[in-house]
Amino acid sequence: MKRNLFLLVLAALTLLPSCNQKPEESQRPNIVFIMSDDHAYQAISAYQDHLINTPNIDRIAEKGVTFTRATVTNSICAPSRAVMLTGKHSFVNGKVDNVQPFNWNQNSFPKMLQESGYKTAMYGKIHLDGIPQGFDNSAVLPGQGHYYNPEFIINGDTTRVSGYVSDIITDMSLEWLNKIKDEESPFCLLYHHKAPHREWLPPQRYFREYISKEFPEPETLFDDYEGRGTAARESEMNILLDMNWAGDSKIYPDVMKEMGIEETLSWDMEAFINNTGRMTPEQSQAWDNTYGPMNEVFKEEYAQMDSTQLMKWRYQRYMQDYLACIACVDENVGRVLDFLEENNLSENTIVVYTSDQGFYLGEHGWFDKRFMYEESFRTPLLVKYPKEIKAGTVSDALVQNLDFAPTFLDYAGINIPKDMQGKSMRQLMSGEDTQWRNAVYYTYYEYPSIHMVKRHYGVATDRYKLMHFYYDIDEWELYDLENDPKEMTNVYDQPAYAEVREMMHHKLDSIRQHYGDTDALNKRFLNEYLEAIGN
Incomplete structure (x- = not known):
């Protein structure tokens, strides 16, 4: 009897993994890292619902953690993405602005995940020159990319793809997920949207709904910057004064000429012509059926509008297109979440939703980002991972995009390089870490x-x-x-x-x-x- 008991114990012990072994692949979590471009936290209903409801993005918040004080280290597209990949501040990874090149040869979390056995892919916008490193598959937009019938660099070759950019990026991502979903290796997908980056061209199915909507104005829409310094007063981000009429507000170039409206920037009309010129005849007709009547109404009202009325009008035009683009992103995020649930992948998949930075939605009269003031400094950050993160958690910890790389490596059981300057959020999100940084740098x-x-x-x-x-x-x-x-x-x-x-x-x-x-x-x-x- 004793001998039988001994043999049973010995057999059980042989099935346990050695403490020196890498975790079983089935135990390492998958990662779906969703990033949109210029998506303000004010335009996610998990944060506030006075502008738009985002039921699918909210699903991540409901089943995970919502960070209320997540921020970026440098509020501009390419540098923010370089920080996200490397876990290092801009002045360390070298990508301090949109002009300087990014060194893909330096270490990054996708490279380290790939080297450790993860299947890796990136689809959508990265806004960093050069061929992306660390991915088994990639299809990225050149530069800013286009909303309609965009080009993609697919594993090094540039191809034009028919359709609307948010839908295409999602189709590509789902196709890849479907191919690798049954493999033993864990996966990491960077699913990165162009929307809602300027110039905010919504998809056809959201035209009519959003162009007829009216949105509440921010309290500071008519800010005079009296309480601030030179930087706020001399910036050129004012919705009335600095936003393009054709490219941004969608006033047709011939209407601008007829009404005597001059271009705000030298590429104002050109942006509109190039963007709408990419459309198929069917897409163009749908556009004109909605934006044509808007232009006719504007022609009738423009001469009687004072600067206050024009500011209000331009704010509404901005919100209508910007939020319509977000509605499409939310719809597509729902498609990805549905796929994970339908294929029993949700429990072992970390899903992150964030933006490369925050954005001004009329606060202080502004659009765009760049400042360390709250609206552009703060970014949405929602994370779900049922195995470790309690549903409905809210955290006001001072986390940054600097922390993504070490967090993903921590979950994957990979040692975090000493030169990464961020901190893993893993124990913070599970509730084990009550000691976090008390200040962040920008x-x-x-x-x-x-x-x-x-x-x-x-x-x-x-x-x-x-x-x-x-x-x-x-x-x-x-x-x-x-x-x-x-x-x-x-x-x-x-x-x-x-x-x-x-x-x-x-x-x-x-x-x-x-x-x-x-x-x-x-x-x-x-x-x-x-x-x-x-x-």
Whole structure:
């Protein structure tokens, strides 16, 4: 009897994995990393539902964690994506702006996952020059890409694909998932949308619904920037003054000429002509059936509209197209979530929804991003993984896009390289880690450039934010987010905030030293940028 018991125990022990063995492939989670371009957290109903309902994106929040204070390290497309891939700040990975090249030869989390046995793929927008590394399959948009009948670089070859970009990216992603879903190896899919990036061309099925909608205006739509400094006043992101009439508001070029409306930027009409010129006859007819009547109404009303009415009108036009693009993204996210559920993949798949940065939806009268002010600094971040993350969790931890790479590697059982500057969010999301960073760092370099947002860097805590604008000005701004959540008043020189100012300066010096940023690096990147743009 004893001998039989011994043999049973011995047999059981032989079935257990050695502590030195890599986890079984079936135990390592799959990863579906969904990123949209310029998707403001204000336009996700898991955060606030006054603009749009996003039921499918909300499914991730309902079954996982919603981060309320997720931010980016550099609020502009390509640098943000470089940070996401490498887990390093822009001044370390080298991609500080949209002009400098990205070095694909450096380490990244897709490369490390691929090397460890993951099946990897990327479909959609990455906005980094060169052939993507670390992927078994890829089909990416060249540069910004197009909404209608876009070109894709598919494993090195450029091909034009018929259809609407959000649908195509989803079709490609689902086709790849369907091919590899039964394999033993875990997978990592980067499913990256172009939408809702400028110039906001919705799909045909959302034209009529959204062009007739009216949306609430933000309280700060007519901000005069009295409480801020030079940077806010001199930026060129105002919806009325700086948004293109044809490319953005969809006023036909011949209507602009008839009404005597001049182009805002030199490529205003050209953008409209190029974008609509890509459409098939059927797509073009559907467009004209909706946007043609809008143009006729505008012609009748334009002469009687003052600047306030024009600002209100342009805000509504902006929201109608921007949010229609998001409705399509949400629909397609639902298709991917449905696939995972229908194929019994949901339980062992980490699903992330985020954006490459935040975006202004009329706050302070602005569109675009770039500033460290909240709307562009903050980004949506929703994560679900039923095995470890409790459904309906809400976290106000100060996480950043810097943390994606180490988080994915941690879940995959891969040692996080010492030169990655982010932190794994795994234990934070499972509720095991109650000690998290108390401050985050931000940099922005692309000036002088479109929108003319001045170079700056800064530090933010859960309550305060300190920013330094430099190069052609030398100004400091300090905000108390508890008392002034809309950041209307710079309190840097107010005596009541003297101790806070000193504390935040200390935090800024400390965090810059921690990450390795210096004024000398700022000067180097400035000189390289000015040389690249011919200044």
